[in-house]
Amino acid sequence: MNEHNPIAQLVNLIQKQWMEKTANKPSLRFVRFIIRPEEARVYEGFCKLESSEHGSLPEVFVTQLTNFEDEDTFSAALIKDWLDTYEKSTALLQQVNERSFFLWDPRPFQQLLERNNGAPMDDALLSLLGSFRQSLPQQQKQLVLALIPRQVSSTKDMKNWISTLLKKGIPAGVKLLVIDHVNEEHFAFHDRQFPDMICSIHVPMDLNAAIQKLATSGNPNDPEIMLRKCVFEMGAALKDKDVKRMHRWGQQALDATQRSGNKGLFATAHIMYAGMLFHFKKDPKIPELLERGQRIAKQGVQMGDGACLPLLVQFYGYHGAYAQIRRRFTEAINWFIQQAELAEQHKFSQQALNAWYQAAELCRRKDSGRYYDILEKGYKAGLHLTDEEISASIYIYLLRDYYDYAHAQRNHDIVQAIDEKMGRVFGRDWKSDVDTVRKNREPMILPLEMEQSENASAS
Template sequence: MNEHNPIALELNKIQQAWLKEVAPQSQLRMVRMVIKPEEARVYEGFCKLESSAHGQLEEVFVTHLTSFEDEDTFSAAIMKDWLEAYDNSAALMQELQNKNAALTWDPQAYRQALAAQNGQPLDDVLLRMLDSFRQSLPQENKQLVLALLPRLVSDLRGMKRWLTTLLKKGIPDGVKLLVFDHAGNEQLAIHERQFPGQLHAMHVPLALYDAIQKLAKSGNPNDPEIAMRKCLFEMGKALQDKDVKRLHEWGQKALDYTQRSGNKGLFATTHIMYAGMLFYFKKDPQLPQLLDRGMRIAKQGQQQGDAACPPLLIQFYGYQGAYAQLRKRFDDAIEWFIKQAKLAQEHHFNQQAMNGWYQAAELCRRKNTGRYYMVLEEAYLAGQDMQDEEISTSVYIYLLRDYYDYVHSKKIQDTIQRIDEKMGRLFGDNWKEEVDLIRKTRAPLMMPPQTMEEA
């Protein structure tokens, strides 16, 4: 780890807190880290670092991003992901063997249990699997930490019940579960009285803003990218103070620095970040100018083979749609979102493509109902080749849910069957109710500020 990197120093704070509060307590079975939402990426980095060969802690960390759908299926989902990861670790297993530290774990019993599941919870089997894996570790008395960072949690109360069930059944010696809760909205706290000595909650104060600012300003001040970062921080402070004049001063400096660099991708990036801040001052005349000019630069960069420019162009199309929506030019906005979706598809950015289709469909539903089902159908067809994991973590599930209602009303049986099979596989027989619940509870799609309420 680079000790001079400000983010690395924040990671080190988490490691030191773990060494002080968790490592000495072998009786712990569940550690709950209370974090701020903006710190999530740092903690994800901590888990991934400790799950790698570069980890600093004595425990063996295994990190899973398995989505939580319900308490009856989560253990099986973790096992499935675990076994897939194990199968894909042949090179690591060989490396351990070469070092005379071979892992002698036999996963066959857990494969069989997963194959014979028949919808039954596998909580006991998961606990046995964790215990057997820990015991197979080459070092004596090695501790195992299962860090859970679900991509999606559709039911926080259900996840808390699942954790309670595992604690009641008895998490094996030497095994800890690590989960994350949000400060000010703690949902996974379990009463200590139920499990004395087994639970530990911790909060590590991080100076994340200072770390990012130091990182942004570090390096050669004559480097256009370093200069741009400094400008962006000053622009951010001006935005916080609602000082549009100062925002423009630093924005122009950022444009000047990056234009001199000759780097089209960097120059276009500055335009889109500057424009994004001006969405807070939606009537500012420079906003559309920045979007138009930045889009032209991104197109030029794309034509010259700059790999950074196609993703930027996709973003520009989305921002153009958002701006048209703010100006109540709804048909123009729909066209921009569709252009965004199609360009993203062309470059195989499936998540961004679905975001564009979803924005277009929702705007049609509210402002141009005559196009609604045509756009829904295009979106449905566009996502047919997506993998299950991509589908379950994208807004495509909402598009499928809405299109299903349409084809059901039209009695298009083959499409009804295909959607039922796909979504039933991902969310179970009650998939429609599950998706409706996720739509209510999942954070809204991120767009430039003040866009949606102006629609």
């Protein structure tokens, strides 16, 4: 890991806190990281780093992303994923064996899993963890199971599951690790319940400063670095609701990227500037930026600039969003349809599905005569997705709505196909689960804002 990387330095902070809080505590069985939501990627990175051959802590970390569906099936799901991961980790195991002898037999647990008739397998999971820990080389006789479920159906039920394992007795030398959020305390236990067995770790960190430092490091005259600096300054102006400062930095972003001669970078500056101005809604500069930026992106596509095609897809979405803000709903629907068709044509699956969903939702509320036609196109656009891709995308809402339509039309084949597909992903009660997720989900953010956030976190 690059020690000069500001994000790597944050990971180092977590490692140091781990050492301080967990060392010389032989009774410790459960560790809870308490984080702010925006810090999740840093902590996930820490867990994945420590689960690799590059980890620096004395414990052996195993990170599982297993979905939590309910407390009766979670242990069995963890065992299954553990065995699958173990089977695929031959290269890593070979490296371990080169340094010290390691031999663990997964067959007894595979047999237990095959014989299981749906009963909870908490005891089997504890036995697996103890067995694996005993097989570790002498210098690494500590094991950490880090749980970062992709989805959690009920934090209350997951807390009950953790409590059950603590009461049954997590083997010596084994710790469970979970991530909890500041002010929510989903997995908090009172010390009196489990004396000396639990520990909470909170690492104060200035993530925004680290991301800004990382993004703007390098040659200050480089147009990409200049653009990043302008974007951060626009973000600060937005936070202060200072539209004049926003325009000043936005214009600097346009000037710096235009001088570069890079169409993709110049178009990016337009869409970022426009995206920031969306928070001021009626600013007359927005349509000018969108129209000019779209022209530049089209020119870049014609010149073979690979960065311009996804930008062009995003411009259609921003035009749709702007028309929606201006209450020009038919125009907005048409923009979203164009975005969906262009994204689908170039195999940008998630962008296509987002656009179909935006168009369908607007039709449902403002142009019901087109609703089912658009909904069907959105349904067909995601038929190729894997179960994992479905679970992580907005396609679950298109499937949920198209299920009701197919049911009303007595199209039993489609109803059965959707029921089987969603049953695999979410379980028997998938309809109510998806309804709950949709009811509680955050408002949809613009595609570029989402990508900026993901890229900054991953940097």
